[in-house]
Amino acid sequence: MGKIKSLGMGLVVALLTLAVGIGTAVYMKQRSQAKKSVLASSPLVVSQSSVESELVSDDRFFSRAVAVPKGEVTDERRIDFARDLESAIDAGKAGLKDVEFRAEAPDKDVMALYAYEVTKERCLALAQSNVIQRAVESGVRTFSCQDKQTNYLFSTPIKNPKGEIRIKM
Numbered sequence: 488m489g490k491i492k493s494l495g496m497g498l499v500v501a502l503l504t505l506a507v508g509i510g511t512a513v514y515m516k517q518r519s520q521a522k523k524s525v526l527a528s529s530p531l532v533v534s535q536s537s538v539e540s541e542l543v544s545d546d547r548f549f550s551r552a553v554a555v556p557k558g559e560v561t562d563e564r565r566i567d568f569a570r571d572l573e574s575a576i577d578a579g580k581a582g583l584k585d586v587e588f589r590a591e592a593p594d595k596d597v598m599a600l601y602a603y604e605v606t607k608e609r610c611l612a613l614a615q616s617n618v619i620q621r622a623v624e625s626g627v628r629t630f631s632c633q634d635k636q637t638n639y640l641f642s643t644p645i646k647n648p649k650g651e652i653r654i655k656m
Contacts (some may be wrong), residue, residue, distance in 0.1 A: 539556070539557050539558055540554035540555060540556045540557065541554070541555055541557060541621070541624075542554055542555075543555045543617050543618050543621045544617065544618075545616040545617040545618050546580075547580060547612075547616060548576060548577060548580055548581045548612075548613055548616050548618070549572075549575045549576055549577060549580075549616070549618060550575060550576070550577040550580075551575050552575075553568075553571050553572055553575045553618045554568070554571055555568065555618065555621045555622060555624060555625060556568055556624070556625040557624040557625060558624075560625040560626050562590070562594065562595040564625070565590040565595040565596075565598075565625060565626065565627065566589075566590045566595065568590065568598075568622070568625060569588040569589050569590040569598060569599075570588070572588040572598070572618065573586060573587055573588040575618075576588070578602070581602075581609065581613060582604060582609050583600075583602035583603065583604055583605060583609065584602060584603040584604055585602055585603050585635065586600065586601070586602040587600070587601040587602065588600055588601075589601065590627075591631070592629075594626070595626075596626050596627055596628045596629065597627070597628070597629045597630075597631055597642075598619065598622055598627045598629070598630050598631070599630075599631040599632075599633065600613065600630070600631065600632045600633070601633050601635055602632075602634070602635060603634065603635050603636055604634070605632045605633060605634035605635075605639060605641070606639075607641050609632070610630070610632035610641045610643070611641075611643065613630070613632070614630040614643055614645060619645060620645060622645065623645050627645065628644060628645060629642055629643065629644055629645065630642070630643055630644075630645055631643075
């Protein structure tokens with residue numbers, strides 16, 4: 488009887504330890520996500536482990552300034568940048584509906600726009616926006632647009648207004 492009781496107590500202790508560990512992991516993850524959202528919404532230049540961001544605005548297409556990462560940018564940071572673009576774009580000003588941005592390609596160096604009513608002209612105009620032009624500082628090399636309905640796809644290297652491809656060395 489004593490062995491069963493001590494075995495039962497050991498099981499209870501093990502389950503409690505497991506529950507505390509899971510609770511701590513969930514708390515740390517939520518805390519990390521809360522810190523990221525505070526950093527992303529900060530109007531100042533943000534530094535995240537050697538990656539700086541600079542707020543860039545373009546009232547022609549975006550409703551607010553976008554934090555463009557610079558320096559040694561990770562794939563995850565480029566994905567966050569795409570999410571920031573998506574939340575900041577003014578679909579009405581851009582002439583698009585149901586806009587999504589994604590960082591694509593194995594090294595996330597393609598910034599892809601998916602929306603309705605995409606045309607080559609709209610894509611090129613958006614590629615010339617201050618925000619997309621500055622994306623080269625985060626390692627983005629190509630801007631791609633795809634219409635969700637017609638499967639129309641247009642892709643262009645990010646170029647300056649003179650037509651020169653901007654490559655940061």
